[in-house]
Amino acid sequence: MINTKNILVNINKGYIQHFLTMLNSLAVNNMNSQFDVYVMHSDLDDADKTYLLTKIKQNINLIYIFMDNEMFKGAPKVERYPYEIYYRIFAPLMLPQSVERILYLDSDLIVHKNIDELYNMNFEGNLFIACTQIRGFMQWFNRVRLGVNKHYFYMNTGVMVMNIKELRPIINQEAIFKFMKNNGWRMYLYDQDVLFRFFGNRIKLIDPKLYNLSDRYITFYNMRGPKHKIDADWVENNNVIVHYLGRNKPWKDNYKGILANYYKRYKV
Numbered sequence: 001m002i003n004t005k006n007i008l009v010n011i012n013k014g015y016i017q018h019f020l021t022m023l024n025s026l027a028v029n030n031m032n033s034q035f036d037v038y039v040m041h042s043d044l045d046d047a048d049k050t051y052l053l054t055k056i057k058q059n060i061n062l063i064y065i066f067m068d069n070e071m072f073k074g075a076p077k078v079e080r081y082p083y084e085i086y087y088r089i090f091a092p093l094m095l096p097q098s099v100e101r102i103l104y105l106d107s108d109l110i111v112h113k114n115i116d117e118l119y120n121m122n123f124e125g126n127l128f129i130a131c132t133q134i135r136g137f138m139q140w141f142n143r144v145r146l147g148v149n150k151h152y153f154y155m156n157t158g159v160m161v162m163n164i165k166e167l168r169p170i171i172n173q174e175a176i177f178k179f180m181k182n183n184g185w186r187m188y189l190y191d192q193d194v195l196f197r198f199f200g201n202r203i204k205l206i207d208p209k210l211y212n213l214s215d216r217y218i219t220f221y222n223m224r225g226p227k228h229k230i231d232a233d234w235v236e237n238n239n240v241i242v243h244y245l246g247r248n249k250p251w252k253d254n255y256k257g258i259l260a261n262y263y264k265r266y267k268v
Contacts, residue, residue: 005033005119006102008095008162010040010067010087016048017268018251019107020055025266026111027057033116038095038102040065040087055268065094085191088157089176092167100165106158109212109243110262118211118240123163127199130160131208133217133245145186146193152200157192158243159212167199210238214245215257232258 007026011019026035039062052062072083087094088104095102103119105111121129132139133156142154176194180187187193208217209230222229235242235258242259244250250260 003033005030005035005115006095006099007035007037008040008088008091008102008104009037009107010084011107012041012043012084013048015107016044016052020052020268021263021266022105022107022109022111023056023060024268025262026105026115027059028266029112030114030116031059032114034059034061036061036063038063038065038091038099040067040084040091040094042067042069042084067094086180086194088162089191089194090171090173091162092164092171093173095164100163102162102164104157104160104162105241106243108245108249109158109241110259110266111241112262112265113240115240118206119161121161121204121206123161123166124204125202126204127163127167127202128155128160128195129204129206130155130157131206131212132156133208133212133214142196146183146197148197148200152196153203153205154192154196154200155203155205156208156212156243156245157195158245159241172198211241212243213239213241213259214243215248215259216245218258232261235259 009019009022023037037060041064044064049062049064056062067087069083072086091102091104101119103115118129123129132153134142134154139154143150143152176198179197180190180194209221213230213235218230228234242262244259244263248255248257250257250263
């Protein structure tokens with residue numbers, strides 16, 4: 001029996017091709033699953049939706065959620081981080097009541113193995129299952145910067161299983177908007193800062209080497225001199241999700257790293 005998994009994404013017109021590549025990798029490596037993919041957007045038109053339908057695999061079902069960017073006016077924004085980054089914060093209020101668990105995926109990543117284990121993980125009372133790319137001093141710095149205690153952990157929001165059932169009744173839009181508008185000067189990665197500030201004490205951390213691996217992480221990990229370094233063979237045999245974080249994208253001429261082949265393998 002094929003089981004259905006809920007996937008959440010937020011995109012704009014500029015990321016359609018990368019979104020399709022991510023979806024292709026997800027579909028090909030998880031043929032045992034049917035996916036309801038909730039697409040949060042503000043600018044996709046009928047032509048875009050028709051085009052997407054011609055490119056997706058049979059186990060992908062696209063469900064669109066229109067977001068009015070007027071609601072985010074006054075929230076901090078820069079060119080690299082448009083209002084779309086905030087959509088995932090309010091997803092629990094926009095998704096159907098039938099959705100109780102969902103896996104959020106950025107469009108600049110590749111899923112190259114089965115995600116059953118990740119998707120079905122026990123929340124153990126937490127609101128998110130996610131990875132962190134930082135440790136030590138930077139965790140402390142973010143706690144001080146955003147005024148929280150040692151039980152809070154700063155997560156990367158590019159891959160996260162969200163406990164929608166538990167999040168839905170506790171999302172306080174007024175408090176979140178007030179925080180964003182009053183604290184723009186101290187915010188770096190806006191959506192991550194918000195989720196950290198409000199929910200960072202209810203995150204189940206999982207291994208970024210498996211579920212959120214970037215070239216940047218590989219570099220810093222190998223610099224520490226581990227017994228077994230991360231190389232291309234290790235990634236192929238062990239990793240589940242690779243994530244092209246920051247400006248280092250495999251579709252750009254200046255890309256540097258060992259993960260580009262995954263994007264090329266699934267490119268639509």
